[in-house]
Amino acid sequence: MTIKIYNVLTRQKEAFRPIQEGRVNIYVCGPTVYDYSHIGHAKTYGNFDVIVRYLRYRGYDVLYVQNITDVGHLLDSGEDRILRKARQTQSTPMQIVERYTKLYFDNMDALGVQRPDISPRASGHIPEQIEMIQQLLREEHAYVVNGSVYFDVSSYPEYGKLSGRRVEDQEEGTREAVRSEKNHPADFALWKKAEPEHIMRWNSPWGEGFPGWHIECSAMARKYLGETFDIHGGGIDNIFPHNECEIAQSECAHHGATFANYWMLVGSLTLDGVKMSKSLGNTLTLAEALERWRPEAIRAFILSSHYSNPIDFSDVAVESAEKGWQRIWGAVSLVRNRLHDAPDGEVDADILTWLETYKAAFIEKMDDDFNAPAAIGVLQEMTRKVNSTLAENAALSSGTLTAIDQIYRELGGDVLGIVPDSAEAGSADAEREAGLIRVLIDIRAAARANRDWATSDRIRDRLAELGVTLKDGKDGTTWTVS
């Protein structure tokens, strides 16, 4: 069994073959840290989180690099995003960068997105970028004008191969073309001369300036992953021009060596059917979303559609994903709670057999281009089976319950990140809590036997206030923690 990946570069699903057996080098374009993270970031980085988790689950040694853009990303006006924010808030650019970088990681941590192995910053790699630009100049892929350096797109005939765009087809941007010092409108900046008011500036062979937006990814990918690496990821909205420019720079600097073997681009997220944009005012920050929904619900929603497809964020959509997730979580917590007073015993062979069948089905779905929505479908089917088994057998052995819990931990927890680690059986606190709840359930059972519904309901209501839900079944009362 090999993993198949839809490669945007070839527009085909291909068997994944890493350059080095057992090892995956992956680079994903990270955020520009000039404002709060929004739910679009949650989709892009949440999707790659699951991709990386799965590769690791399948035994690959993954090196995951995701940059932090903290310089060079300009607005329409030609103004640097970070500088503008700094001016607006009367702070320094690096304060802005620190603030939003920290918030980005805080939000991603809260979402359960595992950190990349390396989060290189553009501003920390100016020498590497200058070196690459010098090389491009030396080899006549770039030219200098008035202290700025531009990449000569005509020197790279394959420009456009990722996005399927051809230079001739592009509409010429009027504003830029008019005042441009570029030889051709499609040429892009590698290095920009800093105007006097531009305070983020560095010395270079061409005078004081700052790097263009695209060069950081090429320089940092080369530094940490080598000239050719396995997977390059990002949001589809960066396919042009950003990703295209990265390829051009890197492949020219590397004398034609392929930049990345596989390109995986994540579909965009819309909010209530419309693209989020500051000008429309329909933005939702990740922090706001996390206040309204638990992280697992947001993850379940993000994973409800294939990573490469667009997805529309709405209250109704997240809530229905959350309800679906609750069914899985309900089964998991039931298993874990029953583990507290389950009879000792080995795992039941029949149950282990069908657990393994679901696991194999899950892996088959994920192997096929990381089809998380289909994999969740498998988990849902398994959950139906688990729930009915739980209902039919009041005394499942600890071995069996542990085996069920284990498969949820692996597939739902380690891979998808939607099954939390809580209620760890065996910890002293958890055991005590389970025991205390059990005492209350026993008292309540006695009250119910006396048809003392007031006491019975009081215990249930008070526990509910503490987040413990009691459920009366045929074989007694069970409980879950929300």
Added chain:
RNA sequence: GGCGACGUAGCCAAGUGGUAAGGCAGCGGUCUGCAAAACCGCUAUUCACCGGUUCGAAUCCGGUCGUCGCCUCCA
């Protein structure tokens, strides 16, 4: 105008040649003091539309209509 996606039940969604996963919502049932949950059953003869290829198509080809993204900063 150019490039690229997409159009599957009330909603979301998987499915790229072999006869429609899964979730949400809904209906009926089991269980139940009530509640909640869970479980069982039902809910697309059909995959935007029209042609074509094929023994056979949601899946391939051609066309039509519609939605969206990108082409300028965006994950």
